[in-house]
Amino acid sequence: MERINDVPASVIDAFQLMWGNFPEPVSLVHKSRNVVAVNKWHQKAGYLTPGMNCAKLGAPGSHKGCLGNKALASGEATYSYNEKPDGTGVTAFWIPLDGYPELFVHFGVGISLNYKTGEPTDFLKNKMQDAAQAKDPNNA
Numbered sequence: 001m002e003r004i005n006d007v008p009a010s011v012i013d014a015f016q017l018m019w020g021n022f023p024e025p026v027s028l029v030h031k032s033r034n035v036v037a038v039n040k041w042h043q044k045a046g047y048l049t050p051g052m053n054c055a056k057l058g059a060p061g062s063h064k065g066c067l068g069n070k071a072l073a074s075g076e077a078t079y080s081y082n083e084k085p086d087g088t089g090v091t092a093f094w095i096p097l098d099g100y101p102e103l104f105v106h107f108g109v110g111i112s113l114n115y116k117t118g119e120p121t122d123f124l125k126n127k128m129q130d131a132a133q134a135k136d137p138n139n140a
Helices: 009-019 040-045 068-074 122-135
Strands: 026-030 035-038 078-083 089-097 100-109
Touching: 009 026, 009 035, 009 100, 026 040, 035 040, 068 078, 068 089, 068 100
Parallel strands: none
Antiparallel strands: 026 035, 026 100, 078 089, 089 100
């Protein structure tokens, strides 16, 4: 396993133990925004992988609401809620790790599932379609 930002393997193992099966994308992020580890959801989707800089993912400005620095500076969990046009929303969390002031866990609830209906969100449907096309480009 590649070590990113010299994070001990025991920290990555603990992250996987706690977040590996969470039904939303979860990442362990260094203050540099290098992704240290991702849960199984991210591993399946494949759009965020260890070693990537998460701040460079997506459109410019898409991370202007990032509260990672606030969480690291305060040592306390932070969150934001963003309502989507369909009336559902995503609550995003940034949670610093005690004893590791340069690391935080980041995830959002409501990214992959509409918890009111139990249906996959459009985001998840698009990621699943992208993954299927990447595996078999002839089925595009």
